[in-house]
Amino acid sequence: MRHKILTLLFLILLAPIASMAGAAGAGGEDAPLVILRGRINCVDQSCDSASRAFEFAATGGKLYTFVEGDELALIFRDARVRSRELQITARLRAQDRLEIIKVKSIVNGQLHDLYYFCEVCNITAYGPGPCPCCRNELEFFEKPLP
Numbered sequence: 001m002r003h004k005i006l007t008l009l010f011l012i013l014l015a016p017i018a019s020m021a022g023a024a025g026a027g028g029e030d031a032p033l034v035i036l037r038g039r040i041n042c043v044d045q046s047c048d049s050a051s052r053a054f055e056f057a058a059t060g061g062k063l064y065t066f067v068e069g070d071e072l073a074l075i076f077r078d079a080r081v082r083s084r085e086l087q088i089t090a091r092l093r094a095q096d097r098l099e100i101i102k103v104k105s106i107v108n109g110q111l112h113d114l115y116y117f118c119e120v121c122n123i124t125a126y127g128p129g130p131c132p133c134c135r136n137e138l139e140f141f142e143k144p145l146p
Contacts, residue, residue: 036090038058039086040054043055071127084106088100103126112144119139
């Protein structure tokens with residue numbers, strides 16, 4: 001009986017560690033990191049919030065899409081962002097899909113950080129919309145990087 005209890009405790013304690021290791025491997029940390037420059041295109045006329053509604057046309061002419069459910073692709077709902085030349089840092093997944101790490105704009109050859117901010121709540125976000133706290137509209141910022 002004692003052996004069964006110890007085995008059960010061991011499995012309970014080991015399960016979270018095993019699931020974390022599996023999640024890290026499934027996350028594909030071995031996917032290559034790429035830095036691309038280009039512009040965003042709408043795949044359909046609506047430019048809705050779905051990551052599949054956008055494609056990235058890299059400077060060399062290659063087209064990329066975004067990983068399904070990529071929350072950082074929500075920044076492309078903003079027409080101001082779509083109108084700019086961008087530099088995207090991402091992990092390159094299968095079938096030329098990008099998993100975004102960071103989006104920056106290029107203005108007169110200089111990189112700019114893009115983000116949304118709520119001054120009332122001091123919250124920074126990377127997609128347009130209402131503040132998750134006070135529900136006021138987040139303000140768009142484009143700041144030059146040093």
